[in-house]
Amino acid sequence: MEWFTAPEYWLSRLVFQRALATVYLVGFVGAALQFRALIGERGMLPVPEYLRYATMRRAPGLFQLHYSDRFFACCAWAGAALSAALLAGAADRLPLWTAMLWWAALWALYLSIVNVGQTWYAFGWESLLLEAGFLAIFLGNERAAPPVLVLWLLRWLLFRVEFGAGLIKIRGDECWRRLTCLYFHHETQPMPGPLSWFFHRLPGPLHRVEAGANHVTQLLVPVLLFTPQPIATAAAGMIALTQLWLVLSGNFSWLNWLTIALALSAVDFSPLTGPHPLPAPPLWYEVLVIAVTVLVLALSYHPVRNLLSRRQAMNRSFDPLHLVNTYGAFGTVGRVRFEVVVEGTDERVLRPGTVWREYEFHGKPGDVRRLPRQFAPYHLRLDWLMWFAALSPAYARPWFGGFVERLLDNDRDTLRLLRRNPFPDAPPLYVRARLYHYEFTTWRQLRATGAWWQRRHVRDFLPPTRLSTTDAGADAGTDVSTDRA
Known part of the structure; x- marks a missing residue:
């Protein structure tokens, strides 16, 4: 099926997968270094106590079968090693099915950590990593051209991240509608960065420009992701630039970097790289990708309904596997x-x-x-x-x-x-x-x-x-x- 593949997006796939592997690496290393005090056997919120009432159905993962601090550390460091190998391009040297299992192993390991992490892992970027990681399983490697359906699902994810954040703001704090939230945000955000002081001291009119540009980038630009090229590339570029602005102004874990990675997956690099012939994918792969697409679209019902609701919730998962989620941030901005x-x-x-x-x-x-x-x-x-x-x-x-x-x-x-x-x-x-x-x-x-x-x-x-x-x-x-x- 010729329509199934988009070989011109080979570099977009490569960049996205390398960026995702980097985020996985950071996530697993952070889990390995911090878990003992937070959720370890003698931690503040011990996993063994949590698992007494959290069933496999509620919190699926490896730790339902066995938990010890040593086993957790092994899982976290194994995830870091697998991520580092993917970052080095190891998956592109393997058969297609082996590469898919590799990405699936990463997803299963991090899902296991998130589902016992309790309040320490109750952040939207955890679900974002899991959802992007799940889609990456079916994105393929150098043994097959990128599947169009998965590329569209990545854009669908990016759209929900940006559009959900835009809606939660415009529906939420009045200062977003007055374009005054940035008078306070750089000072009151959870963890300021080295440039936050300077961002806070920008003139008031520039803060209003920041807020207005945010609305444009999150409410209007995401729609353009579904338009033909080069418009979609321009839209993705605008989103990436906005995220870099956020990277400079504060510390938001890997939220901005993963959003940039998703944006780059929508960029058509073919005018710069030229043709890159890739083999056609096998039939079993096409059938599997189509089935996953149908699954994701079906699971999108609740996130879409949430987006349209006046009582929109942000950063919520509707299934314990975190396959399709809703996102958003700073619906309310603190003044003090x-x-x-x-x-x-x-x-x-x-x-x-x-x-x-x-x-x-x-x-x-x-x-x-x-x-x-x-x-x-x-x-x-x-x-x-x-x-x-x-x-x-x-x-x-x-x-x-x-x-x-x-x-x-x-x-x-x-x-x-x-x-x-x-x-x-x-x-x-x-x-x-x-x-x-x-x-x-x-x-x-x-x-x-x-x-x-x-x-x-x-x-x-x-x-x-x-x-x-x-x-x-x-x-x-x-x-x-x-x-x-």
Whole structure:
């Protein structure tokens, strides 16, 4: 069937697959380095406890069959090794069916991680990686020309990512309709980057241009993805440029990079590369791709219905395999930035003059003189959840107590998630958390003080807390519960 293939998109497929393999690699490495403190057997939200009530139907994956920290680490590092090999082009040297199984193995491994990750993995880019990864299974390799149907499904995914984000904004916060949300967003976003201070200090009219351009790129341009070339290529290019702007202005894990990869899959590079003959795909492959296309279109019913709903939900999966999802971001933009600052002391008696030393995180604001760093596409999960905790203590209730207990115990795995532990020799006797209001400094303040932020104390988030000891004394050790001073 000649209509089935689009050999002119061979480079588009190659670029997309390499980019996707890179994102997979970042995701698996991040999982391997962070899981023990977050969801490990002794983590804040342990996987074994979660699996007691999460069935295979609700959370399908390998860990339903067996879980141990060692097995999780093996899965994560195996995923990283497979991703690195794909990035190097190993799949193009294999038979078509073997390459498909390779991509399927990556998808199954990451699905297993996401489905036990709980709140630490409750982000839209997790579902986006899984949905894009599922489609990549059927995209083929150098042994067959790219299938048209899968290329269209990738555009359908990109359309939902952009259009869903545009609708959630225009329906949500009034500041999007007034074009004023960017007055606040660069300062109040979850994890500012090294240029966020400068973006925030742009003149007001430029912020309005930013907001207006966002609406155009997310509500109008995605429709052009389904038009003939070169219009579709121009639309994809506009989306990619907008995403690069977001990359420069903040840290949003791999959301922007994966969206760019999806956009590049819609670019027709043939005017630059010329013809690239590829063999026709086998019949079994054509039948399989057609069946998957029908499946994806059928599963698109709920995401489309959600897009059309006035009560549109963002970043929601409608099936436990995350095959077809709905996306969106920043339907509401905060006007004020709050930060939870965690401190400890080794003094046995608390008094007004007690010296408290501050824990420092890698990405979230803390030290007012420290310029925010660039971490994306790497995802600092604890730092992101700390931003949610500052919005409301309800977001932190399931895990924050466990976090404090591990600080009081100088838990090695937890401390690895932090930039600096102020108690390297012995754990603190008390830990507390305080809520601060953070603001970017002005140009004048920056020159005078060298500080990128200014902050003021708002209230206590958690009063001074210590580990409680059992009546049995030293033989019994330290209880996991805490006492508040």
